[in-house]
Amino acid sequence: MKMSENKFNGKQSREELDVYDTVIIGGGPAGLSAAVYAKRAELDFIVVEKEHGISGQIAESECVDNYLGLYGENGYELGEKFKSHAEALGVEFHVGELTEIIPENNIYKLLVSDKELYSKTVIYAAGAVHRKLNVKGEAEFTGKGVSYCAICDGAFYRDATVAVIGGGDTALSEAVYLSGISDKVYLVHRRNEFRANKALQERVRSKDNITVLLNASVEEITGGETVEELIITQNGEKKTLKTEGIFIAVGTVPESAALRGIAQLTPNGYVAAGENCTTTANGVFAAGDVRTKFLRQAITAAADGANAVYSVEKYLADLEVRG
Ligand code: NAP
Numbered sequence: 001m002k003m004s005e006n007k008f009n010g011k012q013s014r015e016e017l018d019v020y021d022t023v024i025i026g027g028g029p030a031g032l033s034a035a036v037y038a039k040r041a042e043l044d045f046i047v048v049e050k051e052h053g054i055s056g057q058i059a060e061s062e063c064v065d066n067y068l069g070l071y072g073e074n075g076y077e078l079g080e081k082f083k084s085h086a087e088a089l090g091v092e093f094h095v096g097e098l099t100e101i102i103p104e105n106n107i108y109k110l111l112v113s114d115k116e117l118y119s120k121t122v123i124y125a126a127g128a129v130h131r132k133l134n135v136k137g138e139a140e141f142t143g144k145g146v147s148y149c150a151i152c153d154g155a156f157y158r159d160a161t162v163a164v165i166g167g168g169d170t171a172l173s174e175a176v177y178l179s180g181i182s183d184k185v186y187l188v189h190r191r192n193e194f195r196a197n198k199a200l201q202e203r204v205r206s207k208d209n210i211t212v213l214l215n216a217s218v219e220e221i222t223g224g225e226t227v228e229e230l231i232i233t234q235n236g237e238k239k240t241l242k243t244e245g246i247f248i249a250v251g252t253v254p255e256s257a258a259l260r261g262i263a264q265l266t267p268n269g270y271v272a273a274g275e276n277c278t279t280t281a282n283g284v285f286a287a288g289d290v291r292t293k294f295l296r297q298a299i300t301a302a303a304d305g306a307n308a309v310y311s312v313e314k315y316l317a318d319l320e321v322r323g
Pocket of ligand 1: 061063064065066131132133165166167168169170171173190191194195249250251252295296297
């Protein structure tokens with residue numbers, strides 16, 4: 001849809017700007033599901049993603065066995081399926097990083113790398129990024145033995161000793177995955193119980209080459225050119241673990257910076273939004289891991305994508321009624 005320039009304070013007088021019905025930020029399960037629903041709703045839209053071909057965090061799962069109908073699917077392949085579904089419907093993608101969202105005359109201007117996009121609504125599905133441990137040596141050895149993705153980097157540690165840090169689903173899945181590649185896997189968790197699901201805990205227990213270290217916090221990562229040691233404190237006692245690889249899986253933090261000052265965020269940085277994905281900013285809808293929600297899974301993110309588009313349709317219909 002075109003909108004006359006004079007509505008934009010004469011910035012490009014007499015020219016017309018392309019104003020999308022919606023711009024979808026993010027190419028993970030939430031963004032791609034929104035894209036499929038937006039096509040069906042015949043909206044004029046584009047999907048903005050940082051890197052084409054990477055379908056968000058799902059690509060880092062070795063095995064997704066809880067997505068209905070796709071039992072035992074590899075995460076990367078599942079992400080590929082999501083993407084090819086959107087591509088088959090002719091969804092338009094733009095690769096670039098969103099740096100700012102600027103409300104302007106009842107629409108939004110989005111600064112995306114080398115491009116400005118204008119849209120009546122935004123479906124913000126930017127997901128989350130890996131949380132850092134913030135210990136000495138972590139930054140220095142990232143890419144030199146420290147990794148945040150076992151599926152991506154595990155193969156470099158064949159027959160080696162590695163350590164996984166964390167006690168959630170990701171940490172335990174990574175430990176199980178690495179136990180099939182590496183000689184020995186330390187699983188280091190700060191509390192005395194895991195938050196990961198029981199089935200995963202059972203799988204960890206069944207692996208002879210996984211050593212679980214509970215009540216253990218990471219103090220430092222040391223080495224030369226690459227990682228050599230992980231220094232931990234367990235029950236007040238300092239210990240040094242010889243290891244070549246350290247996989248940090250201590251959760252994620254929402255990628256919500258672009259909405260700061262525009263929509264309400266929780267103290268942890270999640271975008272405040274309910275099941276209909278409506279945020280405190282008119283016309284901005286948050287979907288997937290970035291929003292406040294009960295359960296962060298690929299399937300709940302995909303559901304959000306559908307809900308967000310439905311909310312966009314209702315919002316656009318209201319705009320039309322109001323003229
Ligand atoms: P998570 O559930 O938030 O778990 C993070 C883990 O890291 C927790 O055990 C936490 O310890 C620990 N941790 C956090 N900050 C730490 C720090 N500074 N130092 C040491 N340890 C720290 O994150 P996740 O495992 O990445 O999972 C994220 C979401 O994805 C969850 O909803 C999960 O269910 C889902 N997921 C699902 C699957 C699957 O179903 N196949 C696979 C992967 C992820 P505490 O326990 O002490 O808080």
